[in-house]
Amino acid sequence: METVVLVIMILTALSFVVKLSFHGWSGKLILSLLAAGAVIVSEDMALNQSKTQIADWLATPDLMLDLAVLLTVDVFFQISFCVLMSSEVAGERLRRIGRALLELTKWVPGLLIFPVLFALLVQMIFAFPGTDFGTITLATAGGVLVAAMVLSWIAGEALPEADLRLELIFLLNALIAVLGVVATVNGRTAAVGTNSVAWDSLAGVFGLLVAGAAIGFIKFNRKKYTNQ
Helix, strand or coil: CHHHHHHHHHHHHHHHHHHHCCCCHHHHHHHHHHHHHHHHHCHHHHHCCCHHHHHHHHCCHHHHHHHHHHHHHHHHHHHHHHHHHHHHHCCCCCCHHHHHHHHHHHHCCCCCHHHHHHHHHHHHHHHCCCCCHHHHHHHHHHHHHHHHHHHHHHHHHHCCCHHHHHHHHHHHHHHHHHHHHHHHHCCCCCCCCCCCCCHHHHHHHHHHHHHHHHHHHHHHHHHHHHHC
């Protein structure tokens, strides 16, 4: 379980860094300062943690289910940014609502990055016992600030094509969603067999699929005839 959570945190950090590459230097600085400030603010809470308590949290099914909800919302948020930004990159003109949502998803770093920064601070405190806590917190915040700025610049230089960076963010968050399901299961892979079928739920899922396909078909044909 610890390994799965660690991989999710690494992927979240990578997604955050790549997303920063869509900002100018001022935007990179503002969001990096926000991340560094989150580290400083979480100092008091981080001092009250222990390895045993963290292990107990990871073994608590209800807490993992709550985190799964947070993870799902964050993944949806990041994928929405990818979809809206891809339209912008392709030269499509977004409506006023689409433009506002794009700016919102672009400037809000996400929800998962803050627990990741908190976990980083806790691990730094564990790694340097006997060192002044304030010094560790400031050093960690400074490291986050510098790392976010430098790595986002490297991401922009390594992948100058915006569409490739969007694909990378999309794939990272898709993988986060899959690993989130694994973390939610929390080792409970056995299921009680049943011979009954929830026909109402099955009909609801089928109805959603049909409705989505119909809406997509109508929009596709409307665009087709409009272009003609």
